[in-house]
Amino acid sequence: MLGRSRLSAGFLAVAAAVALAQHAPPWTEDCRKSTYPPSGPTYRGPVPWYTINLDLPPYKRWQELITDKAPSLKVMLNYLRDAANIFVPSGKLMKIVDEKLPGLLGNFPGPYVEEMKGIADVTGLPFGEIISFNVFYEFFTICTSIIAEDKKGHLVHGRNMDFGIFLGWNMNNNTWTITEELKPLTVNLDFQRNNKTVFKAASFAGYVGMLTGFKPGLFSLTLNERFSTNGGFMGVLEWILGKKDAMWIGFLTRAVLENSTSYEEAKNILIKTKILAPAYFILGGNKSGEGCVITRERKKSLDVYELDLQQDRWYVVETNYDRWKRPLFLDDRRSATKACLNQTTQENISLPTIYDILSTKPVLNKLTVFTTLMDVTKGQFETYLRDCPDPCIGW
Numbered sequence: 001m002l003g004r005s006r007l008s009a010g011f012l013a014v015a016a017a018v019a020l021a022q023h024a025p026p027w028t029e030d031c032r033k034s035t036y037p038p039s040g041p042t043y044r045g046p047v048p049w050y051t052i053n054l055d056l057p058p059y060k061r062w063q064e065l066i067t068d069k070a071p072s073l074k075v076m077l078n079y080l081r082d083a084a085n086i087f088v089p090s091g092k093l094m095k096i097v098d099e100k101l102p103g104l105l106g107n108f109p110g111p112y113v114e115e116m117k118g119i120a121d122v123t124g125l126p127f128g129e130i131i132s133f134n135v136f137y138e139f140f141t142i143c144t145s146i147i148a149e150d151k152k153g154h155l156v157h158g159r160n161m162d163f164g165i166f167l168g169w170n171m172n173n174n175t176w177t178i179t180e181e182l183k184p185l186t187v188n189l190d191f192q193r194n195n196k197t198v199f200k201a202a203s204f205a206g207y208v209g210m211l212t213g214f215k216p217g218l219f220s221l222t223l224n225e226r227f228s229t230n231g232g233f234m235g236v237l238e239w240i241l242g243k244k245d246a247m248w249i250g251f252l253t254r255a256v257l258e259n260s261t262s263y264e265e266a267k268n269i270l271i272k273t274k275i276l277a278p279a280y281f282i283l284g285g286n287k288s289g290e291g292c293v294i295t296r297e298r299k300k301s302l303d304v305y306e307l308d309l310q311q312d313r314w315y316v317v318e319t320n321y322d323r324w325k326r327p328l329f330l331d332d333r334r335s336a337t338k339a340c341l342n343q344t345t346q347e348n349i350s351l352p353t354i355y356d357i358l359s360t361k362p363v364l365n366k367l368t369v370f371t372t373l374m375d376v377t378k379g380q381f382e383t384y385l386r387d388c389p390d391p392c393i394g395w
């Protein structure tokens, strides 16, 4: 059981780390070199592959994967249940989640409801808890995404998935509880139709949206959280109140990966579709100049920032701040990433050098669950579990 003391201790640890900030050693370091192939203390281990057969009815698609991962999924959901019971004692919140959430959220279009029902039945967990686990990723996804083009016009796309802030800190080894519990849930997915790959993704078992994936030969896509006052909570509220014309962001990303057939089509959909929470979409294509960061409000796009080789813009980087604003001074992963890209130079861009950059503190931090590297034209998709041993900043 999780005690109130552990949560408030986590909060104190955060406050202490805030005071130290992110700018000075040991929280930052020189750009790492030759860290690939992954090894050593920042590498936790490989990520297993599963095939998801889209020819099966949605209810059955996740059975094999979820049968393997049910124990870890239960640990995670138990933890979330305990956390909810601390904030709203007497189990009332979880009772609402279990009994009311399915009705409140109503029907999602597409395969999602049936897929989540299948997952609930295999694990024996309440359907409402599986839904809440899926909604969870609309918030708190703090990440770094990079698309870079080398001198030959070849694109690479990398991302660190950082997740789990503020939901509890392990004092014994200085880690975030959720971040640690997500590591055994991390999977690589090969979505197939007719025994052929439609797209590949790195995800968490139990989640049916997608945040990181690519379509070999066509495009790559990552989603980063965007914090805004007109944020996801408003969107969810509108949804519950019956205004269901917007899409959940992770479900939109999944739909684009599954059904879009070109960079241009994907870009157009990501710019135009109404969404429930603000977001950044980082989209790469299969040829020179095809790479952009789309900054989204819920109802419209604010900015589409593309590669532009004529202007020597050979990379785009997104963390969790609008590019025209300064990042929060406590969290400047953006400058660190750009400084390392500048140092690497366009001549040396490759999956290994992108891994070096994503391994440099504070781009790598205590929230980093995994690193994914994608090469659309070569069809390479690699995911690695990460650790950030002390000294290392909390985010």
Ligand SMILES: *[C@@H]1O[C@H](CO)[C@@H](O)[C@H](O)[C@H]1NC(C)=O
Pocket (backbone or CB within 6 Å): 170, 172, 173, 175, 180, 181, 387
């Ligand atoms: C830290 O401790 C937690 C809880 O005991 C454990 O689950 C996790 O694997 C540990 N992480 C590391 C990096 O040692």
Ligand SMILES: *[C@@H]1O[C@H](CO)[C@@H](O)[C@H](O)[C@H]1NC(C)=O
Pocket (backbone or CB within 6 Å): 055, 193, 194, 195
């Ligand atoms: C996929 O491959 C398996 C064996 O590898 C075969 O039994 C099955 O019929 C194939 N399915 C389709 C839709 O081609």
Ligand SMILES: *[C@@H]1O[C@H](CO)[C@@H](O)[C@H](O)[C@H]1NC(C)=O
Pocket (backbone or CB within 6 Å): 110, 111, 254, 255, 258, 259
């Ligand atoms: C992709 O398109 C197919 C066919 O229209 C549809 O059945 C499926 O639900 C779509 N997938 C998603 C994730 O929206």
Ligand SMILES: *[C@@H]1O[C@H](CO)[C@@H](O)[C@H](O)[C@H]1NC(C)=O
Pocket (backbone or CB within 6 Å): 217, 218, 261, 262, 263, 264, 286
């Ligand atoms: C690149 O993507 C386009 C669609 O945008 C596709 O027509 C073309 O075949 C792709 N090129 C390669 C080499 O796969």
Ligand SMILES: *[C@@H]1O[C@H](CO)[C@@H](O)[C@H](O)[C@H]1NC(C)=O
Pocket (backbone or CB within 6 Å): 335, 336, 338, 339, 342
């Ligand atoms: C990286 O290089 C670009 C172009 O020379 C420059 O504008 C930018 O300030 C540099 N950024 C960092 C963080 O070094």
Ligand SMILES: *[C@@H]1O[C@H](CO)[C@@H](O)[C@H](O)[C@H]1NC(C)=O
Pocket (backbone or CB within 6 Å): 343, 344, 345, 347, 348
């Ligand atoms: C980049 O490549 C050049 C040679 O092409 C090499 O001299 C230089 O050291 C490399 N820089 C880095 C940061 O790897």
